[in-house]
Amino acid sequence: MLTIGLLREGKVPADNRVALTPAQGKWIQKNAPGVRVLAQSSPDRCYTDREYTSAGVEVTDDLSNCDVLLGIKEVTPDALIAGKTYLFFSHTKKEQPYNQRMFRTILDKKITLIDYECLEHDDGQRILGFGFFAGVVGAHNGIMAYGKRTGLYQLGRVHQQQSLRELIHTYFGLRLPEIKVAVTGSGRVAHGVLEVMNLLEIVEVEPDEFLERNFSYPVFTQLKGAALYGRIKDGGYQREDFHQRPQDYRCKFLPYTLTADILMNGIYWDRDMPRLFEWEDLARPEFRIATIADITDDREGSVPCNLGDTPISDPVYGVDKTTRLRTGPYLPGSIDMMAVGNLPNELPRDASRYFGEQLIKHVLDPLVRGGSPIIERATMVREGRADDAV
Structure with missing residues (x-):
């Protein structure tokens, strides 16, 4: 037995x-x-x-x-x-x-x-995880936070719903403004984010369109692999090589900081991997991103302004772009961070x-x-x- x-x-x-x-x-x-x-x-x-x-x-x-x-x-x-x-x-x-x-x-x-x-399959694919639901809740919270910052729309809290089915019902009739959302990653977290993008009728566009065009409706683009990283010496990308020698690569995300309103971060990060951007980039006037949902939640990791976890009860804090200090959310001169460490609990x-x-x-x-x-x-x-x- x-x-x-x-x-x-x-x-x-x-x-x-x-x-x-x-x-x-x-x-x-x-x-x-x-x-x-x-x-x-x-x-x-x-x-x-x-x-x-x-x-x-x-x-x-x-x-x-x-x-x-x-x-x-x-x-x-x-x-x-x-x-x-x-x-x-x-x-x-x-x-x-x-x-x-x-x-x-x-x-x-x-x-x-x-x-x-x-626990992984022979090809390295993880078997168990809550990433999909972290992606769903993190994406919702990111969109919610941007609505609170701008006052353009309102979304309630996920944990007030009994199930994903009930959460979906809260999206009926919601009309989002012309926001642009950058989604990073390709794993379970990203799949959960894409589920919410589709439920909210945020339209997917190609990365080059996202950078070059304005739209009269909400859009998102997904950045992964070769769209996000390139070798320093020749610009190429090979997945196994990147994970073995991430220090030989640079991140291509910086142009998206000039065109995106919201970042949904779903990438795996380790200390040798290049960050999406640096503190100096955040302080520049042309840095446009106002809300970051750091769903994979690595403190001072791929997103340097992740200054630590937030609880489900109070999921968003601000970071002053100049002093780099934690502040209240939705303040002028700050960027809003959603960095809940146990998102699937919602x-x-x-x-x-x-x-x-x-x-x-x-x-x-x-x-x-x-x-x-x-x-x-x-x-x-x-x-x-x-x-x-x-």
């Missing part, structure tokens, strides 16, 4: 997403012989304890008898149980300093850590349902059978030894 436990999220503020919904827990217990699912009692989940109990999933405070423990965000060091196998987003892949204590505790307690972020049920479907489809069977190449590659720590992980 393999017992899977669904962890109560311990970070503050609490994350309300889940790895498996009640219906998915019920399905596993019915269709995967020898697998049992328990849910740790939680007052914060988007699905209540009663919903799990009604689905036949036992709710308990004690998960010490579980073999595999599934969470979403990092587990606090004091809550880690020795000798267990954990799956969650550890945020240690980039050696983030704020999670070093947790990682050391994992080693000391001889825990096996499988990181969702590292649509937690939809996001959790999708995540659980992918978990069941691609990860459950290898876990039950005791491993697979996919699981091996995502194992960051094996029984307390990081050097034994593949």
Whole structure:
């Protein structure tokens, strides 16, 4: 018997997403012989304890008898149980300093850590993630913020809706002005952004049209790959080469800062990658972008004026273009930043349902059978030894 436990999220503020919904827990217990699912009692989940109990999933405070423990965000060091196998987003892949204590505790307690972020197909495509819903919520918030800055239209908050379906209904009858939106990236985040662009009837145009023309209706352009980066020596672009040697490339985004009103940033960024623009560019009078939705949310990363996370309750702050200091939003001389670190929490049920479907489809069977190449590659720590992980 393999017992899977669904962890109560311990970070503050609490994350309300889940790895498996009640219906998915019920399905596993019915269709995967020898697998049992328990849910740790939680007052914060988007699905209540009663919903799990009604689905036949036992709710308990004690998960010490579980073999595999599934969470979403990092587990606090004091809550880690020795000798267990954990799956969650550890945020240690980039050696983030704020999670070093947790990682050391994992080693000391001889825990096996499988990181969702590292679960990939053979071609490197990530299997699990909430990127699509981050893109949906981030794009909505970016459009909302621009409306608040200009006073030209009004959009409500995503978290006030119960589902994506309800959110879509709030778009009916909304007429946007002649805004120009630059979208960066090509992954799940960008797909979520494009979904909102289409729902809001913002028309896609080619990058050169975006730079050269004015339009009588709202438009966006998507920038990725060769449209966004080029080798310094010859202007060429090759995806694998870029990811192996990003320092050999320059970013082509700067002209779009002169023509776009809103930036929806959905690119993966690492410290050796060129930024979209620099502080000096932001301070120039011709810099036109007024609102940035930094959906991938790397502090001082591809967008230098990302000065840190904002909470769902207050998602937008300003950055003074001259002093580079954080201010209130929507002020003259500032640019508005939307940099929420847990955007999918605004649509937690939809996001959790999708995540659980992918978990069941691609990860459950290898876990039950005791491993697979996919699981091996995502194992960051094996029984307390990081050097034994593949």
